[in-house]
Amino acid sequence: MKESSVIDKPNTDVYSQDIRPCPRVTLSAQGPTGSTADSAYYGQEQKFVADGKRFTAEVKALYFLPPGWDSYDALPIDHRAIIEALEATHYLVNYPKLSLPLVVPTKAGGVQLEWHTTEIDLEIAIDPVGTCEVSVEHYASGDCVEWTDTRPSALFKLVKFLNTHSVV
Amino acid sequence: MTQQVYVDDKAIPDEDSLWRRVKSINFDEALNRKRPSTAEFEDSVDGSPMSCVWTEFHLASGLTMDDFLTGHERFGVVSFPVALARQLGFSIQKDPLPECPAHVLVAGNKTKSARKRLSRECKVLIETSFG
Numbered sequence: 001m002k003e004s005s006v007i008d009k010p011n012t013d014v015y016s017q018d019i020r021p022c023p024r025v026t027l028s029a030q031g032p033t034g035s036t037a038d039s040a041y042y043g044q045e046q047k048f049v050a051d052g053k054r055f056t057a058e059v060k061a062l063y064f065l066p067p068g069w070d071s072y073d074a075l076p077i078d079h080r081a082i083i084e085a086l087e088a089t090h091y092l093v094n095y096p097k098l099s100l101p102l103v104v105p106t107k108a109g110g111v112q113l114e115w116h117t118t119e120i121d122l123e124i125a126i127d128p129v130g131t132c133e134v135s136v137e138h139y140a141s142g143d144c145v146e147w148t149d150t151r152p153s154a155l156f157k158l159v160k161f162l163n164t165h166s167v168v
Numbered sequence: 169m170t171q172q173v174y175v176d177d178k179a180i181p182d183e184d185s186l187w188r189r190v191k192s193i194n195f196d197e198a199l200n201r202k203r204p205s206t207a208e209f210e211d212s213v214d215g216s217p218m219s220c221v222w223t224e225f226h227l228a229s230g231l232t233m234d235d236f237l238t239g240h241e242r243f244g245v246v247s248f249p250v251a252l253a254r255q256l257g258f259s260i261q262k263d264p265l266p267e268c269p270a271h272v273l274v275a276g277n278k279t280k281s282a283r284k285r286l287s288r289e290c291k292v293l294i295e296t297s298f299g
Binding site: 057060061070071074103105112114133146 | 189192195197199206207212240280284
């Protein structure tokens with residue numbers, strides 16, 4: 001295999017707006033196998049970068065929502081909810097089938113993380129004090145459950161659910 | 169403190185529809201189309217019911233989608249049937265505003281499952297994306 005070219009610094013164009021140290025992005029010159037499967041590999045990398053840009057833009061936008069941002073009476077997003085959402089994301093993106101979530105502000109000043117895949121529908125609504133309301137639906141089994149708990153406990157239960165349903 | 173009681177106004181027919189402004193519409197891989205977040209169908213922070221516009225009355229008043237979005241140009245708009253709201257146990261009550269005579273309140277418990285149905289069964293009229 002040919003020597004890969006490695007970008008050994010963060011891609012500042014993509015990550016300069018991020019609020020946490022970013023991971024290094026390694027882009028191979030030829031791909032991992034040198035075969036036609038490399039196009040899928042590059043597709044995954046491109047998706048990773050695009051997801052990163054989208055996620056960063058959504059998180060950044062949370063900080064600038066004024067009161068009434070929903071055109072009705074929504075509260076500005078509490079920075080504690082944003083931190084909690086980032087912590088939850090950091091915890092869950094270790095699971096390969098969960099890419100970076102969609103980020104949605106909630107009227108009460110919280111943040112909702114969402115994954116809408118062909119396998120599961122998962123939403124985690126996080127309020128400013130870190131309480132997580134989890135709603136997960138696994139299409140293949142038809143299982144649909146909800147619970148509310150502190151972030152660590154809520155995520156622990158979620159991972160248990162995902163493992164049980166072979167999602168991770 | 170007395171709790172306000174909202175009465176379902178039967179003068180609003182089941183076959184009519186309601187518009188709601190939304191901020192976040194994303195792609196759902198399972199549905200293979202875009203839909204709004206369930207977070208878009210919550211009651212107001214002060215506890216008053218979810219605001220919508222009675223589409224047919226709005227249009228019959230000579231107003232348009234542009235009027236609905238005046239001052240809210242970056243918002244998306246979704247539409248759902250009055251019948252769906254009633255199926256979910258919601259009451260629809262007229263609440264005319266000076267700038268929006270077709271304004272209505274959709275009262276009732278916005279459970280996660282109810283919000284999920286609204287999110288999945290509504291029609292996206294104008295797309296938007298958060299961020």
